[in-house]
Amino acid sequence: xxxxxxxxxxxxxxxxxxxxxxxxxxxxxxxxxxxxxxxxxxxxxxxxxxxxxxxxxxxxxxxxxxxxxxxxxxxxxxxxxxxxxxxxxxxxxxxxxxxxxxxxxxxxxxxxxxxxxxxxxxxxxxxxxxxxxxxxxxxxxxxxxxxxxxxxxxxxxxxxxxxxxxxxxxxxxxxxxxxxxxxxxxxxx
Numbered sequence: 187x188x189x190x191x192x193x194x195x196x197x198x199x200x201x202x203x204x205x206x207x208x209x210x211x212x213x214x215x216x217x218x219x220x221x222x223x224x225x226x227x228x229x230x231x232x233x234x235x236x237x238x239x240x241x242x243x244x245x246x247x248x249x250x251x252x253x254x255x256x257x258x259x260x261x262x263x264x265x266x267x268x269x270x271x272x273x274x275x276x277x278x279x280x281x282x283x284x285x286x287x288x289x290x291x292x293x294x295x296x297x298x299x300x301x302x303x304x305x306x307x308x309x310x311x312x313x314x315x316x317x318x319x320x321x322x323x324x325x326x327x328x329x330x331x332x333x334x335x336x337x338x339x340x341x342x343x344x345x346x347x348x349x350x351x352x353x354x355x356x357x358x359x360x361x362x363x364x365x366x367x368x369x370x371x372x373x374x375x
Contacts, residue, residue, distance in 0.1 A: 192219060192259055201249045212249065213242050220262050227326060228270040229277070237269035260335060267325065307357035315350035322347055 193215035200208025221238050228234035244265050252261055308316060314336075321332040322343075333343035 192216060195256075198249075198252070198258055202252065204250075209246060209249065213246055216245060216258070216262060217242060219259065220266055223263050224266045224270065227267055229274055233270060233273045237266050237273065240269045241265040259331070263325065263327070303358060304354070307354045310357065311350050311353060315346050315353065318343055318346045319350040319354070323351075 193212045197208050197211050197215065201212040217238070220241050221234070224234040224237040224241070225231065228237050241262055245262060252258060308319060311319065318332055318336060321327040321335065322329065327335065329340055329343055329347075333340045336343060338346075
């Protein structure tokens with residue numbers, strides 16, 4: 187199995203100060219982790235490789251902008267995720283939609299309202315539950331990685347995630363769903 191550890195703090199600090207050997211060690215040491223993450227996120231192996239290259243170029247160019255050395259993994263994962271999403275949007279936007287896929291304005295409004303309900307339910311969560319839910323369900327972190335980033339055990343992460351999901355589900359089931367016009371005939375016609 188490939189090494190899942192990230193380069194150490196001394197390598198990151200050296201790279202932030204422009205040390206060429208540290209930059210080289212940082213980029214090569216990050217490559218296996220970035221590649222593994224890209225392969226799990228991107229639609230095709232080619233997109234994954236392109237996302238890896240883009241992420242490592244950004245790492246090389248902007249390592250000085252990294253605020254905390256412990257944030258390297260989440261920073262790199264965010265870059266890869268954004269690149270995979272950008273590539274997926276590019277493919278989606280260039281492909282013609284079949285007639286059945288064209289949605290009405292009403293459908294889009296309902297989807298936005300539903301997304302707003304979900305976002306509001308997540309925003310109401312306690313901070314510790316909200317962070318683990320976002321890391322696992324939105325950002326796609328593995329359970330072990332989320333636990334490591336949060337500095338908790340995997341069991342604690344699973345417990346928080348379970349409580350967060352249950353709370354969001356309960357909030358969504360207790361708030362009324364939004365409907366537009368439709369079957370509600372209030373004018374008596």
